[in-house]
Amino acid sequence: MITTRDIAERLGISVSTVGRALADDARISEETKFRVRQTASEMGYVGNRAARMMRGASSNVVALVIPDIRNSFYSTIAHELSKNMAAEGFQLMLSETDDDRMVELRHLRELSANRVAGVIIVPTARPHSESVKLLRAVPHLQLLRRHPSLGSQWFGVDDREALRRATAHLVALGHTRIAYLGGPEELPTGAERLSGFRAALEEGGLADDAGRAELGPPSSVHHGREAVRRLLQEPAAPTALVLGSIQLTLGVLEELSAQGVKVPGELSVVGFGDEPGFSWWGPGLTTIGLPIQEMATSCALWLLRRLKNEPENDGPYTSVSPGSLILRGSTAPVDGKVPSKPS
Amino acid sequence: MITTRDIAERLGISVSTVGRALADDARISEETKFRVRQTASEMGYVGNRAARMMRGASSNVVALVIPDIRNSFYSTIAHELSKNMAAEGFQLMLSETDDDRMVELRHLRELSANRVAGVIIVPTARPHSESVKLLRAVPHLQLLRRHPSLGSQWFGVDDREALRRATAHLVALGHTRIAYLGGPEELPTGAERLSGFRAALEEGGLADDAGRAELGPPSSVHHGREAVRRLLQEPAAPTALVLGSIQLTLGVLEELSAQGVKVPGELSVVGFGDEPGFSWWGPGLTTIGLPIQEMATSCALWLLRRLKNEPENDGPYTSVSPGSLILRGSTAPVDGKVPSKPS
DNA sequence: ATGAAAGCGCTAACAA
DNA sequence: TTGTTAGCGCTTTCAT
Numbered sequence: 001m002i003t004t005r006d007i008a009e010r011l012g013i014s015v016s017t018v019g020r021a022l023a024d025d026a027r028i029s030e031e032t033k034f035r036v037r038q039t040a041s042e043m044g045y046v047g048n049r050a051a052r053m054m055r056g057a058s059s060n061v062v063a064l065v066i067p068d069i070r071n072s073f074y075s076t077i078a079h080e081l082s083k084n085m086a087a088e089g090f091q092l093m094l095s096e097t098d099d100d101r102m103v104e105l106r107h108l109r110e111l112s113a114n115r116v117a118g119v120i121i122v123p124t125a126r127p128h129s130e131s132v133k134l135l136r137a138v139p140h141l142q143l144l145r146r147h148p149s150l151g152s153q154w155f156g157v158d159d160r161e162a163l164r165r166a167t168a169h170l171v172a173l174g175h176t177r178i179a180y181l182g183g184p185e186e187l188p189t190g191a192e193r194l195s196g197f198r199a200a201l202e203e204g205g206l207a208d209d210a211g212r213a214e215l216g217p218p219s220s221v222h223h224g225r226e227a228v229r230r231l232l233q234e235p236a237a238p239t240a241l242v243l244g245s246i247q248l249t250l251g252v253l254e255e256l257s258a259q260g261v262k263v264p265g266e267l268s269v270v271g272f273g274d275e276p277g278f279s280w281w282g283p284g285l286t287t288i289g290l291p292i293q294e295m296a297t298s299c300a301l302w303l304l305r306r307l308k309n310e311p312e313n314d315g316p317y318t319s320v321s322p323g324s325l326i327l328r329g330s331t332a333p334v335d336g337k338v339p340s341k342p343s
Numbered sequence: 344m345i346t347t348r349d350i351a352e353r354l355g356i357s358v359s360t361v362g363r364a365l366a367d368d369a370r371i372s373e374e375t376k377f378r379v380r381q382t383a384s385e386m387g388y389v390g391n392r393a394a395r396m397m398r399g400a401s402s403n404v405v406a407l408v409i410p411d412i413r414n415s416f417y418s419t420i421a422h423e424l425s426k427n428m429a430a431e432g433f434q435l436m437l438s439e440t441d442d443d444r445m446v447e448l449r450h451l452r453e454l455s456a457n458r459v460a461g462v463i464i465v466p467t468a469r470p471h472s473e474s475v476k477l478l479r480a481v482p483h484l485q486l487l488r489r490h491p492s493l494g495s496q497w498f499g500v501d502d503r504e505a506l507r508r509a510t511a512h513l514v515a516l517g518h519t520r521i522a523y524l525g526g527p528e529e530l531p532t533g534a535e536r537l538s539g540f541r542a543a544l545e546e547g548g549l550a551d552d553a554g555r556a557e558l559g560p561p562s563s564v565h566h567g568r569e570a571v572r573r574l575l576q577e578p579a580a581p582t583a584l585v586l587g588s589i590q591l592t593l594g595v596l597e598e599l600s601a602q603g604v605k606v607p608g609e610l611s612v613v614g615f616g617d618e619p620g621f622s623w624w625g626p627g628l629t630t631i632g633l634p635i636q637e638m639a640t641s642c643a644l645w646l647l648r649r650l651k652n653e654p655e656n657d658g659p660y661t662s663v664s665p666g667s668l669i670l671r672g673s674t675a676p677v678d679g680k681v682p683s684k685p686s
Numbered sequence: 687a688t689g690a691a692a693g694c695g696c697t698a699a700c701a702a
Numbered sequence: 703t704t705g706t707t708a709g710c711g712c713t714t715t716c717a718t
Contacts, residue, residue, distance in 0.1 A: 001458075001480070003711055014689045019713060027687060044476060046455045051711035053393040054694040060453065061436070068422065075418040079411065082439045086446070091453050093404070094437045096425050103429070110403065110434050112389045115344075133387060137344070221619075250619050257623045276564075276593050277620025280600045346695055357705050362697060370703060394695035397710040 002045040010039055022047070053115060062303065063093040063111045065104065065121040066143075068219055072275055073246050073292060074122070077143065080296035081120065088304050090117070099219065101128050108134045118303050123147045125186040141303050143295075145188045152316035155299040159189050162288050162323035163196030164203075166242050166270045169286075169325055171204035174334040175240040175268060178211055181227050181252065182244020183218030190215065193244040212238055216248075224251020232261065239267060239334050246273040253281050264332035274326060283329030291321045345388040353382055365390070396458060405646065406436040406454045408447065408464040409486075411562055415618055416589050416635060417465070420486065423639035424463065431647050433460070442562065444471050451477045461646050466490045468529040484646050486638075488531045495659035498642040502532050505631050505666035506539030507546075509585050509613045512629075512668055514547030517677040518583040518611060521554055524570050524595065525587020526561030533558065536587040555581055559591075567594020575604065582610060582677050589616040596624050607675035617669060626672030634664045 004018045011018075013032070021028045021036035039045075053059060062085055066074045082092045093116060095107035105128045111119060112134045119140040132149045142154040163180075170178050180197040183190035194213055201211045214231065216223045224247065231238060243249040249271040256263060263269055263282050271278055271287035278285040298319060347361045354361070356375070364371045364379035382388075396402060405428055409417045425435045436459060438450035448471045454462060455477045462483040475492045485497040506523075513521050523540040526533035537556055544554045557574065559566045567590065574581060586592040592614040599606060606612055606625050614621055614630035621628040641662060 001711095005711075015711085016690080016713080017688055019711095020688085023713085029687060032687080044480075046452065046477070048458065048711055049456045050393040050396040050458060051694090052713080054397060054696090054711080055713045056694070057713090061457070064437075069412065069418050069425065070415070070422045072413070072415065072418070075412050075415070078437065079413045079439065082412065082437060086439070086450070089453075091450075091457070092437045094407075094421065094425060094435045096422065096429070107429070107434075109389065110432075113392045114404070114434070115391065115393060134389070137387075137389075253623060254619075275620065276597075277618065277624065280596060280625070281620065281623050344695095348695075358695085359697075359706080360704055362695095363704090366697085372703065375703085391695055394710090395697080397695080397712090398697050399710070400697090 001048070002040075002043045003048070004045075007036060007039050007043060007045060010043070011035060058307075059115050059117045060089055061091045061093050061114065061116045062118045062120065062307075063095055063107075063116045065095045065097060065107060065111075065119060065123075067097055067099045067122060067124075069094060069096060071219060071246060073273060073290075076292050077296040080293055081300045084297060084300035084304065088308070090304070090307075097124055099124050099217075101126060101131070104128070105131045105134075112137065117307055120299065120303060121150070123150055125184070139303065139306050141299060143299060147188065152318065153302075154317070155295055155302070155319045156189075156321075157290050157292075157295065158320045158322045159192035160196035160199070162290070163193040163242065163244065164200045165196075165323075165325050166288050167197050167200030168204065169327075170240040170242065170268060170270065170331065171200055171206065173240070173268065173331060175238075176206060176210050176334070177236060177238040178206075178240045178242065179231050179238035180211060180213045180242050180244060181224065181231075181248055182213070182215055183248075184215050187218065190218065190244070197242060197244075218245040219247045221247050221251040221254070224248035225255040226251075228252045228255050229259075232259070232267075240269070240331070241267060242270045243272040246275060249273065249278075249285075249287070250275070253278075253285070257282070263330050268331040268334075270325075270331060279328065281330075286328045286331045287326050288323050289326045290323045295319070295321050344391075345383075345386045346391070347388075350379060350382050350386060350388060353386070354378060401650075402458050402460045403432055404434050404436050404457065404459045405461045405463065405650075406438055406450075406459045408438045408440060408450060408454075408462060408466075410440055410442045410465060410467075412437060412439055414562060414589060416616060416633075419635050420639040423636055424643045427640060427643035427647065431651070433647070433650075440467055442467050442560075444469060444474070447471070448474045448477075455480065460650055463642065463646060464493070466493055468527070482646065482649050484642060486642060490531065495661065496645075497660075498638055498645070498662045499532075499664075500633050500635075500638060501663045501665045502535035503539035503542070505633070506536040506585065506587065507543045508539075508666070508668050509631050510540050510543030511547065512670075513583040513585065513611060513613065513674065514543060514549065516583070516611065516674060518581075519549060519553050519677070520579060520581040521549075521583045521585065522574050522581035523554060523556045523585050523587060524567065524574075524591055525556070525558055526591075527558050530561065533561065533587070540585060540587075561588040562590045564590050564594040564597070567591035568598040569594075571595045571598050572602075575602070575610075583612070583674070584610060585613045586615040589618060592616065592621075592628075592630070593618070596621075596628070600625070606673050611674040611677075613668075613674060622671065624673075629671045629674045630669050632667045632669045634666070638662070638664050 008015045008018045021033045097104040101124045122143045144156045146154045185191045271285045274289045351358045351361045364376045440447040444467045487499045489497045614628045617632045
């Protein structure tokens with residue numbers, strides 16, 4: 001590897017002159033600058049960031065800590081972040097936790113050792129106390145999920161409202177046996193979504209037993225299949241189903257297709273997220289659309305501002321974007337009852 | 344940030360003793376080791392990798408350079424790599440090129456400055472000469488696409504054979520007007536796939552004008568929609584269509600759904616890749632299944648071996664996994680002609 | 687306009 | 703068993 005010293009020796013000048021020339025220092029003559037740059041490029045010199053960091057320069061790496069990049073939810077976020085970060089000269093480090101707090105901890109240790117400039121994290125349900133400590137030493141930002149111990153900087157969607165609207169839609173269609181299938185309550189998002197589901201039932205004047213909530217691993221397609229199979233076999237099977245995660249939605253759609261369940265005839269379904277393919281599933285999936293792209297972009301911009309400006313831009317910040325219900329063909333009035341329209 | 348020196352001062356010992364204790368050096372007494380580790384953890388010490396790198400340690404970062412992480416093709420690869428790398432203590436850096444050679448170059452410059460331990464790259468059509476030079480200085484590996492200037496280490500699928508089989512399937516069904524929609528010929532994969540398409544036509548005894556190839560940006564859903572719309576409007580519209588990229592497939596499926604084209608009645612379709620949702624599109628999409636997961640895993644293991652063992656493990660290596668045709672409902676004999684079966 | 691020297695945090699050769 | 707010292711590549715005083 002070529003160093004500034006190699007260049008200096010080649011040109012018979014000192015390393016500091018080389019350093020200054022490459023940094024375009026005002027005190028160096030144009031001629032020297034030119035010769036230095038010339039030789040540097042000839043010799044294939046590439047500055048050593050590790051050395052710069054030792055002199056106090058900060059890393060240009062920002063880490064994204066998420067459960068699983070295969071979830072298109074997260075890959076959209078990763079893309080948006082990567083794009084915005086790259087535009088400002090930052091690189092993106094990808095750390096997958098698989099929703100395991102120990103894996104999360106190991107990653108954070110590594111990121112910390114690498115002195116990353118910032119961290120954007122979708123935390124696991126209950127982060128390890130060492131993780132909390134590690135994060136305190138680096139500018140960070142929570143995404144989607146929000147854990148109080150990790151600070152007050154957070155970007156996410158209004159999960160409660162999203163589920164409330166979705167459920168309210170089913171209530172308005174006359175359904176009285178509505179099931180919800182979502183992530184565990186210990187996940188902040190899981191709790192929020194469940195709460196929105198329940199709120200809508202209550203506002204619709206439905207008794208508590210009208211709603212049936214089935215919670216489980218949020219990123220398990222398999223669990224989605226299992227759960228919906230179980231639901232449909234119950235004596236008083238629900239006539240409508242709201243989902244609370246993308247992966248669960250994928251599983252449910254697969255299973256409903258496989259079993260040949262008539263949607264919305266036998267069952268009305270509201271999905272979560274809007275993946276490619278949701279629009280062409282059966283009659284078209286009515287689903288909760290999430291503004292993840294916008295969320296990721298503003299999150300990136302916020303962190304960038306924090307990194308480039310005075311680091312004292314540290315006040316609490318919280319952004320909530322609302323989801324929107326995308327109406328397609330998978331929901332209908334219960335038992336062929338037609339909603340009253342002005343005629 | 345806590346340094347070894349801080350620990351040393353606190354304990355009234357020398358930095359080298361601290362360093363050795365943390366490195367579990369045999370010459371340090373168990374008692375000292377214990378006290379050092381104790382204080383280190385108390386003080387929240389995290390080793391500085393930049394400093395270690397200056398002492399000759401290698402980075403624990405491996406970079407993945409791909410066009411776009413949103414393509415589930417690549418996110419699957421990223422996941423598989425990340426998993427395998429993390430298991431060996433490596434972190435994954437994500438660099439998106441958007442298939443732009445200048446963006447690719449910028450990323451490689453950064454990666455080089457960061458002295459990453461290795462690079463796994465899906466190169467752009469014609470990488471910049473500086474990119475080539477930069478890559479020569481770091482252990483690297485090409486994925487899927489293969490550019491001669493970037494060395495002979497490559498992992499990928501047999502694109503030609505995959506398209507040949509897919510096309511042959513349509514030929515066997517009696518189609519004589521078959522269109523292919525794929526990426527540009529300047530991309531190695533584009534050329535291979537097109538060649539497989541043509542080979543199948545020839546082997547099927549079809550005249551050259553039986554096949555119609557439409558090439559364009561491979562990761563543009565939009566282009567897929569446009570292209571298929573154009574194809575269907577032609578006077579002698581094809582009766583069958585083979586796709587050569589996931590994104591194009593997504594676009595085509597959307598457009599066919601939107602236009603209400605009868606598949607396989609009016610048009611037989613063979614997709615590329617097997618995304619979630621392809622199985623429930625219309626009659627189920629017959630498609631080319633790719634063993635990306637296995638490919639990514641073996642690619643990760645190979646690079647790891649290269650990084651951990653003697654770096655002289657540098658011989659040419661090439662792995663080709665074959666794709667497999669997944670038969671579902673979107674292909675049928677042309678014009679209702681039934682293929683002869685033994686009755 | 688340029689050079690010499692110190693030091694960032696760590697490890698390893700050399701002493702004791 | 704522990705301490706001292708040098709040096710990785712770079713930037714930044716302080717000198718010239």
